[in-house]
Amino acid sequence: QRRTKLSVKTDDFRARYWSYLFDNLHRAVDEIYYTCEADESVIECQEVIMTLEVCRRDFESLIDRFKMQREYERNEEGRPTHLAWEVRKSPTKHPTLNTFSSYVTQQRQREDQNDEKHVQQKH
Helix, strand or coil, X not given: CHHHHHHHHHHHHHHHHHHHHHHHHHHHHHHHHHHHHHXXXXXXXXXXXXXXXXXXXXXXXXXXXXXXXXXXHHCCCCCCCCCCCCCCCCCCHHHHHHHHHHHHHHHXXXXXXXXXXXXXHHC
């Protein structure tokens, strides 16, 4: 019975942890969406799409790896002596920096355009 209680606690923790992760994911996507909408930023929208497509491919590759591992474990005959697969590299650091730098660049361009308009209006 002690093992069952531990198992239930572990399952409860995992469920809460997954809920926490997905809540954060949805919150981040919502914030990015609203920021793109407020800034009317096509460039950032495109960058978000590219990032999400990379993430989708990473998760599809992960599923394929799970299938390959299960097949490997089931098939005792004809198993290769060595097995390797690619490990995912985190794509999130560079796009975030690119997004921020392009955001700053866009803000500066808008400010420059506004300054030019004000100068033209005075003359």
